[in-house]
Amino acid sequence: MNILRATLVGFVSAVICLGLLFLSYPWSIYYRNFTYGAGITILSYVLLAILVGLIAAIVVGALSFYSRMPALGQCILTGIVLFTSLSAGSVLLGPGGIEIFDTRVAGIFFSEWKFVTFIGTVALPLSILDAVLVWWAVRREHIRRSVTPTTQNQNV
DSSP: OHHHHHHHHHHHHHHHHHHHHHHHHHHHHHHTTTSSSHHHHHHHHHHHHHHHHHHHHHHHHHHHTOSOOOHHHHHHHHHHHHHHHHHHHHHHHHHTOOOTTTSHHIIIIITTTTHHHIIIIIHHHHHHHHHHHHHHHHHHHHHHHHHHHHHHHHOO
């Protein structure tokens, strides 16, 4: 179940991230005002969304091994660790000067002070969303575990 939960949260994060990227960093500005082609520009949006989804999946997967932790604890821990990871990544790609392969990811999303925009408009909402999804999944799993032994005792 841990791998399934991590995969689902990572996929949802990637899809939502792609939408947030298009809202926060409008395509019309970043495609028309630069000499890069449409292919490399869209690849930059998709690559960053996949990277964010992968980070979310890794965080959720790693923290799902704390199965004895209450749902609220996993929720809060997931939100904090994911937000910290995404913020650190944006600082590395922005002021850190790291470029992903030879794309426009650093130039579009993290140049100058745009990494702060990413933290506020992408990292924070995604961290909250993923924390809520983890809370829901863990709570549901805890309820299922608590109901199963009672049902088995009644059948005996």
